[in-house]
Amino acid sequence: MTEFTLIYPSKEYECKVNDYIEEFLKYKSEINGTGGFNRYDNYDEWLQKVKGDLELQSIFEDRVPASTYFFVRKSDDRIIGMINIRHRLNEFLLKEGGHIGYSVRPTERNNGYATLMLRLGLQKCRELNLEKVLVTCDKINIASAKVIQKNNGILENEIFSKIFSEVIQRYWIYL
Numbered sequence: 726m727t728e729f730t731l732i733y734p735s736k737e738y739e740c741k742v743n744d745y746i747e748e749f750l751k752y753k754s755e756i757n758g759t760g761g762f763n764r765y766d767n768y769d770e771w772l773q774k775v776k777g778d779l780e781l782q783s784i785f786e787d788r789v790p791a792s793t794y795f796f797v798r799k800s801d802d803r804i805i806g807m808i809n810i811r812h813r814l815n816e817f818l819l820k821e822g823g824h825i826g827y828s829v830r831p832t833e834r835n836n837g838y839a840t841l842m843l844r845l846g847l848q849k850c851r852e853l854n855l856e857k858v859l860v861t862c863d864k865i866n867i868a869s870a871k872v873i874q875k876n877n878g879i880l881e882n883e884i885f886s887k888i889f890s891e892v893i894q895r896y897w898i899y900l
């Protein structure tokens with residue numbers, strides 16, 4: 726069986742993560758769970774930002790500590806997905822954003838990979854001593870809703886997001 730692992734970002738994955746992001750641009754797909762990769766000019770700046778996200782003292786008041794991981798297939802060391810885990814919730818995250826964001830590269834979808842990646846991400850949440858995790862998705866994002874449901878997500882409610890002009894589903898996963 727092909728094995729997967731979550732890997733903390735390092736310099737050696739620079740080409741691979743650039744290739745990952747390029748695929749989203751090529752397929753005009755939404756990108757999630759990258760720790761804001763698309764907002765940075767270069768990989769080193771983003772690496773610094775990802776490291777800073779872990780250091781409480783450098784986090785602005787409205788930001789919370791977070792961990793970003795590459796979801797890597799061991800057989801070919803390819804980045805298949807990315808996942809971002811917020812260690813706690815602020816007002817916005819509790820309402821809309823949730824604890825976790827993720828994506829799977831377009832050419833590797835529908836293989837159960839996001840379901841597995843979220844499962845591995847929930848393991849990281851257990852290590853952070855979280856007892857329950859909020860995961861949200863747009864109501865129209867049926868694939869993501871299924872990923873959450875298959876990881877025992879319990880729908881609390883649906884809200885209308887004024888920021889995204891979308892109906893958002895809020896699921897809790899009890900760890």
Ligand SMILES: CC(C)(COP(=O)(O)OP(=O)(O)OC[C@H]1O[C@@H](n2cnc3c(N)ncnc32)[C@H](O)[C@@H]1OP(=O)(O)O)[C@@H](O)C(=O)NCCC(=O)NCCS
Nearest residue numbers: 757827828829834835836837838839840862867868869871
């Ligand atoms: C959402 C996303 C992570 C799913 O990744 P994935 O690896 O394809 O997910 P999985 O293969 O684990 O499961 C997807 C499920 O949705 C189903 N699915 C996929 N596309 C679908 C669609 N358009 N309509 C209905 N169901 C769909 C699959 O059949 C599968 O369900 P099944 O196991 O019951 O067959 C991926 O599409 C993605 O990265 N999207 C862009 C970013 C994003 O939306 N992130 C989530 C933000 S909340």
